Amino acid sequence: xxxxxxxxxxxxxxxxxxxxxxxxxxxxxxxxxxxxxxxxxxxxxxxxxxxxxxxxxxxxxxxxxxxxxxxxxxxxxxxxxxxxxxxxxxxxxxxxxxxxxxxxxxxxxxxxxxxxxxxxxxxxxxxxxxxxxxxxxxxxxxxxxxxxxxxxxxxxxxxxxxxxxxxxxxxxxxxxxxxxxxxxxxxxxxxxxxxxxxxxxxxxxxxxxxxxxxxxxxxxxxxxxxxxxxxxxxxxxxxxxxxxxxxxxxxxxxxxxxxxxxxxxxxxxxxxxxxxxxxxxxxxxxxxxxxxxxxxxxxxxxxxxxxxxxxxxxxxxxxxxxxxxxxxxxxxxxxxxxxxxxxxxxxxxxxxxxxxxxxxxxxxxxxxxxxxxxxxxxxxxxxxxxxxxxxxxxxxxxxxx
Numbered sequence: 001x002x003x004x005x006x007x008x009x010x011x012x013x014x015x016x017x018x019x020x021x022x023x024x025x026x027x028x029x030x031x032x033x034x035x036x037x038x039x040x041x042x043x044x045x046x047x048x049x050x051x052x053x054x055x056x057x058x059x060x061x062x063x064x065x066x067x068x069x070x071x072x073x074x075x076x077x078x079x080x081x082x083x084x085x086x087x088x089x090x091x092x093x094x095x096x097x098x099x100x101x102x103x104x105x106x107x108x109x110x111x112x113x114x115x116x117x118x119x120x121x122x123x124x125x126x127x128x129x130x131x132x133x134x135x136x137x138x139x140x141x142x143x144x145x146x147x148x149x150x151x152x153x154x155x156x157x158x159x160x161x162x163x164x165x166x167x168x169x170x171x172x173x174x175x176x177x178x179x180x181x182x183x184x185x186x187x188x189x190x191x192x193x194x195x196x197x198x199x200x201x202x203x204x205x206x207x208x209x210x211x212x213x214x215x216x217x218x219x220x221x222x223x224x225x226x227x228x229x230x231x232x233x234x235x236x237x238x239x240x241x242x243x244x245x246x247x248x249x250x251x252x253x254x255x256x257x258x259x260x261x262x263x264x265x266x267x268x269x270x271x272x273x274x275x276x277x278x279x280x281x282x283x284x285x286x287x288x289x290x291x292x293x294x295x296x297x298x299x300x301x302x303x304x305x306x307x308x309x310x311x312x313x314x315x316x317x318x319x320x321x322x323x324x325x326x327x328x329x330x331x332x333x334x335x336x337x338x339x340x341x342x343x344x345x346x347x348x349x350x351x352x353x354x355x356x357x358x359x360x361x362x363x364x365x366x367x368x369x370x371x372x373x374x375x376x377x378x379x380x381x382x383x384x385x386x387x388x389x390x391x392x393x394x395x396x397x398x399x400x401x
Contacts, residue, residue: 007384013042015386022055022068050075071096077132078368079123079140082360085160085213090122093365097389101129112163120176139179141364143186147232159253160213186360191218193362198354199321207317211327215257242303260303269296301335309344323353
């Protein structure tokens with residue numbers, strides 16, 4: 001019992017420093033209700049361990065000043081990865097919950113084991129850009145477009161990165177990195193990031209829809225992720241909307257994804273015009289008034305409005321956030337808002353992602369923060385946790401493009 005009580009007190013003190021630092025011992029005692037002696041002993045232990053350090057002295061008070069303390073962010077870190085169909089991003093998050101730096105490369109088209117090797121290499125490259133050495137990296141959080149299978153380590157339903165269903169991605173990365181690896185659906189990480197510091201900050205009933213190479217959704221009800229029996233809740237690409245759901249291609253890729261994903265948009269524009277253009281060029285042409293491009297974008301907005309209607313009729317979120325390279329485009333969101341009242345009887349707020357292409361990294365940092373603090377300070381005791389700090393998305397020093 002005494003050990004559990006000590007762990008609770010330790011995490012309570014650490015939370016005060018993470019959330020409100022620089023902060024004095026006296027203020028920690030006032031805010032937590034712990035005795036000054038207990039706070040003093042814990043802070044001294046944290047300082048000796050290298051987890052906190054003196055920052056300065058209190059100011060603006062009558063009488064004696066007091067030493068203030070802050071978290072040593074570089075004392076430990078987590079590698080965070082966003083493994084997408086076209087781009088692979090890796091970053092390092094520190095003990096204070098900050099994302100320090102990121103690197104980005106095109107995802108290796110060979111897929112499978114080649115992507116696993118690329119991911120491991122990029123994790124180490126990311127650590128070389130900041131003051132956290134690899135010896136201080138405690139674990140890795142990997143977001144991937146697909147459904148991670150906890151029993152086999154494979155990733156199912158990931159048609160845009162071939163071969164991930166034939167390898168144990170988690171085990172391969174753990175062998176290469178020498179730390180525990182947690183593999184999570186990238187859109188689930190994105191909604192965690194948006195709920196922490198993005199467009200859904202503080203919202204408990206939220207849906208994040210990512211539209212890019214493919215389409216997927218993260219669903220949060222009552223502040224809890226909805227995963228489903230097979231961990232595949234939110235695979236919106238398979239909604240029977242847009243294309244014939246009984247065609248073989250729809251079973252592999254998804255009927256909706258066939259029309260609103262990158263390939264589908266490019267194909268529909270080519271069918272109308274006979275011309276080849278990438279998605280940004282099509283949207284730019286629509287903005288300039290090109291009729292064919294505008295029709296394609298309107299069709300895309302219409303299909304997505306149908307998908308949002310289906311989601312809202314099922315889980316009734318307070319807000320839907322659109323993200324991904326296609327979904328985060330403000331012009332698409334405007335068209336969806338115009339169409340949605342025509343098919344959705346339940347009103348819902350629709351916004352674009354505040355975090356953009358870094359939503360999954362932010363979510364990975366959030367998950368990593370909770371896991372690393374539990375690993376270092378709570379020792380598995382229920383209730384002995386350090387919650388996510390209040391954070392400003394603009395403080396993330398991200399350099400990758």
